[in-house]
Every structure is written in C-alpha cells, then in structure tokens.
Amino acid sequence: MRLLIVGFDPGTKAGLAIIDTFGRVVMITSKTNTSLSSFAQMILKHGKPLIVATDKRPTPKNVEKLAKSLGARLYFPLETMSVHEKVEIAKRHDIKVKNDHERDAVAAAFKAYKQYVSLLRKINTSLSSLGLNHIYNKVVENMVFGYADNIDEAINKALTQKEEAKEEKKEAVKQPVVEKPAEVKRLERDVEILKKYNESLLEEIKRLKQGKRVVSKDFSLRKELSLLNDALKQLKMMRRLELEGKVPLVEIKDLNILEQLDELIDLKGRVVLVDFSDLRLLNKYEIKAAVSMMGVDKSKLEFPVIVLDNKDIKQKDNIKFIEVSLLEDKIKEARKEGLLEWVKDYRKRKI
Numbered sequence: 001m002r003l004l005i006v007g008f009d010p011g012t013k014a015g016l017a018i019i020d021t022f023g024r025v026v027m028i029t030s031k032t033n034t035s036l037s038s039f040a041q042m043i044l045k046h047g048k049p050l051i052v053a054t055d056k057r058p059t060p061k062n063v064e065k066l067a068k069s070l071g072a073r074l075y076f077p078l079e080t081m082s083v084h085e086k087v088e089i090a091k092r093h094d095i096k097v098k099n100d101h102e103r104d105a106v107a108a109a110f111k112a113y114k115q116y117v118s119l120l121r122k123i124n125t126s127l128s129s130l131g132l133n134h135i136y137n138k139v140v141e142n143m144v145f146g147y148a149d150n151i152d153e154a155i156n157k158a159l160t161q162k163e164e165a166k167e168e169k170k171e172a173v174k175q176p177v178v179e180k181p182a183e184v185k186r187l188e189r190d191v192e193i194l195k196k197y198n199e200s201l202l203e204e205i206k207r208l209k210q211g212k213r214v215v216s217k218d219f220s221l222r223k224e225l226s227l228l229n230d231a232l233k234q235l236k237m238m239r240r241l242e243l244e245g246k247v248p249l250v251e252i253k254d255l256n257i258l259e260q261l262d263e264l265i266d267l268k269g270r271v272v273l274v275d276f277s278d279l280r281l282l283n284k285y286e287i288k289a290a291v292s293m294m295g296v297d298k299s300k301l302e303f304p305v306i307v308l309d310n311k312d313i314k315q316k317d318n319i320k321f322i323e324v325s326l327l328e329d330k331i332k333e334a335r336k337e338g339l340l341e342w343v344k345d346y347r348k349r350k351i
Contacts, residue, residue, distance in 0.1 A: 002047040003137055005116075006072070007109030008054065010062035014039070015101030017109040018046055021120050021140060025093070030101045036066050043070065048137070050144060053112035055081040055104045057324070073144055075112035078247060078288075078324055118266045119143060119235075126151050135159060146239070150232040235265055237317045246321040249273040249291055249313070255281055271327065273313070273320060279305065289331055291322065304334035 002020050009015035016039055018026040026046050031039075043049050052067035053075040054060060067074040086107035090097055093110060097103045123140055127133050138158035139151070148154035238248040250265065250272045252258065258281060261267065267285040274282075274292050282290060283302045290296075291306050291313070298305050306327070313320050 001137070003050040003140055004043065004047045005051045005109050005113050006043055006049050006053065006066075006070075007105035007107065007112070008039070008052055008063050008066055009101045009104035009108065010060050010066075011101065013099070013101055015099070015103070015105035016042065017102065017105035018043060019109050019113060020047070021050065021113075021116075023093075023110070023113055023117070025095065028095070028097065028102050028106060030099055030105075036062060036069065039066060040069055050140065051075050051112050051116070053108040055086060055108040055111065074243070075108075075115065077111055078242070079328055081107055081111065114269075116144065123151055123154070126155070130155070132159075146236060149236055234319065237319045238265075241316065241319060241321050245324055246316075247271050247324055247327050249320045249322065251320060252282075258282075258285070271322075289327065289334070304331050306330040306334055 004026065005019050005021065007015075007017040007019075013030055013032045014034060015030045017028045020026055027042075029042075049070040049072040051074075052063060052070060052072045054063040055077065056063075057077055057080045059074065059076045063076075064074060081104075086103050089107045089110050090103055093106075095106055097106060120140065123143065124133075124136065127136055127139065132155065135155070135158040138161055139154045142148040142154035142157050143151065148157055238250075241248045248271075250261070250267065250270050252261065252272050252274050255276065258267075262285055267282075267287055269286065269288050271289050271291060272282065272287050274290050274296075275294070277294065277296045279290055279296055280300055283300075287303050289304045289306055290301075291308055293308060293310060293313075295307070296305055308322070308326075308330070312326060313322055315321070
C-alpha cells in the first residue's frame with residue numbers, strides 16, 4: 001500500500017489533492033457539502049495517508065480533524081501561503097485545477113512534500129543500496145512520526161517490526177515449527193544488517209590500508225558520520241518545534257561549512273541565525289530570512305535581515321527559536337525598510 005501526502009482545503013466546497021511520496025499526483029478533486037468521513041474514505045481507497053497538509057495558518061479545525069481521524073502527521077506552513085506561491089506551484093508541476101479550492105489543496109500537498117523530499121530521497125537511496133526497498137513504508141513512517149532519530153535506527157526498527165509481524169502470523173496459524181531463541185534471531189538479523197550497510201565502508205577501508213592512509217581517512221569518515229547523526233537529531237528537534245508553532249533557527253557560525261550544512265539539512269526556506277556581518281554568501285541558498293544580534297551590511301541581499309535582542313531568542317533541546325508572530329512582524333518591517341531605502345536611492349539617482 002503506497003504512502004500518501006494529502007492537501008485539504010475545507011469549506012462548503014472543499015478541495016482535495018493526493019500525491020505519493022515520490023511527488024506523483026494520485027488524485028485532485030473538489031466536492032460540495034461533503035463530510036470529512038467521505039473524504040477520509042476517498043483517501044483510503046488510494047493508499048495509506050502519511051501527511052495531511054493545509055496552506056493556511058492557523059490550521060483550520062477540519063484539517064486537524066481529518067489528520068487525526070486518519071492517523072496522519074499534520075503539516076502547516078509557518079505563514080498562510082500567498083496566491084502567487086500557490087499558482088506557481090501548480091504551474092511548476094504542470095497541474096490544471098478547476099477552482100481555487102483544488103489549487104489550495106495542490107499547493108498544500110506539494111508544500112508538505114517539499115518539506116520532506118530530501119529525507120524521502122535519502123531513505124530511498126539508503127534502502128536501494130541495501131536491497132531493502134520492501135521496508136520503505138515502515139522506514140518513512142518511523143522517521144516522519146519521530147519513532148527513530150536517524151535512518152539507520154529507522155531501518156533497524158522496520159526490520160524488527162517486520163520480523164515480529166511474521167512471528168505473530170506464524171503463531172496465529174499455529175505452525176508446528178521449532179523456533180530459534182528470540183535473542184539469537186535478533187543477533188543474526190543485526191549482523192546481517194551491519195554486513196549490508198557497511199559493505200561500501202569496508203571496501204573503502206581496504207583501499208585505504210593499501211595506500212597506508214588508514215588513520216587520517218578513518219578519522220575523516222568517523223567525523224562525517226558524527227556530523228550526519230548530529231544533523232538528523234537537529235532536524236528531528238526542529239520538526240518538533242515547527243509542530244508547536246515555533247520558528248527554529250539554524251545557527252551558522254562558520255562560513256566554511258555552509259555547503260555541508262546545506263547538504264545535511266537543506267537551508268532553502270529556513271531562518272538562519274548569524275554572528276557575522278557580510279551575508280552575501282547566503283544569497284544562493286534561498287533562505288527565508290536571517291536573524292542577527294548585530295548590525296549587518298544589508299546591501300545586495302536577496303532576503304530580509306531581522307535584528308533581534310537576545311531576549312527575543314528562546315531555546316529548547318539545544319535549538320534556538322523565535323515565535324512565528326515575531327518573525328512575521330519583523331519581516332514586514334524589514335521589507336518596508338528595504339522599500340524605503342530603494343525609493344531613497346532612486347530619488348538620488350534621479351537628481
């Protein structure tokens with residue numbers, strides 16, 4: 001059964017858009033005077049709902065109810081999506097909609113997909129390399145619902161769940177088979193996972209031994225693995241804050257790791273916290289905004305810069321964050337200030 005990402009625009013006339021976890025459109029429709037239970041049945045005919053999304057902030061009650069009834073993760077944007085953004089999403093994916101309700105549902109579904117696409121691709125790549133594509137759904141669920149801190153753990157849990165399900169099925173039909181002790185089976189399974197998962201790493205180590213560069217390269221590999229695990233933990237904590245209606249801040253202290261940081265957690269659309277003044281290097285990462293506690297050079301920047309006091313920035317689970325309302329107000333102020341500066345420069349050029 002395929003996993004689904006659902007965009008829902010409630011109302012007297014409601015819009016529904018369903019896509020799968022590979023970004024393929026499954027269904028787009030709009031219905032008048034239709035109950036939530038009818039929409040739920042419609043969705044379940046096509047697969048298992050993973051995420052139910054809205055394009056609005058705050059989240060409409062009926063979107064929350066639909067997500068809860070389906071046992072799906074609720075997704076909402078930090079701020080209500082603009083009409084321009086929603087139209088652009090439909091165009092980008094070459095989708096024809098009949099009305100605004102379908103457009104809003106499509107935008108919500110693809111906005112949620114964009115939030116998770118990097119994680120979904122990494123899961124797919126990892127499972128393909130291990131020949132474990134058959135547990136894709138379980139691994140995705142373990143990560144999206146926060147049952148695992150990283151992909152390795154999600155894979156291990158999925159394999160354990162699958163094995164336990166098999167054992168329960170065998171017990172249900174009462175097959176007279178002599179079972180291995182559970183502890184032995186777990187150990188055998190763990191060994192098999194480790195063999196497959198570390199195959200490429202073992203080959204690399206073998207090559208390094210031949211080249212007499214084991215110590216330095218081994219340290220590099222360990223450091224890379226540590227960075228990846230830290231990034232996955234950070235993403236999980238950031239997702240929790242977003243679900244609480246907060247805006248997590250990505251701290252950038254070293255410009256030399258920008259590329260690596262972007263690869264690990266995807267900076268696009270995020271709010272970053274900086275402690276340096278020249279922010280032009282951030283232009284290419286399409287961030288939503290930059291937060292600073294010092295004066296910065298705002299010329300030639302393609303994003304708003306928000307200057308805050310330390311008291312405005314809070315912290316939870318080692319992740320700094322700000323309130324959504326504060327971000328929205330400050331972005332409006334920054335855009336207004338930028339427009340005034342542009343008018344001032346324009347008048348100078350005219351003179």
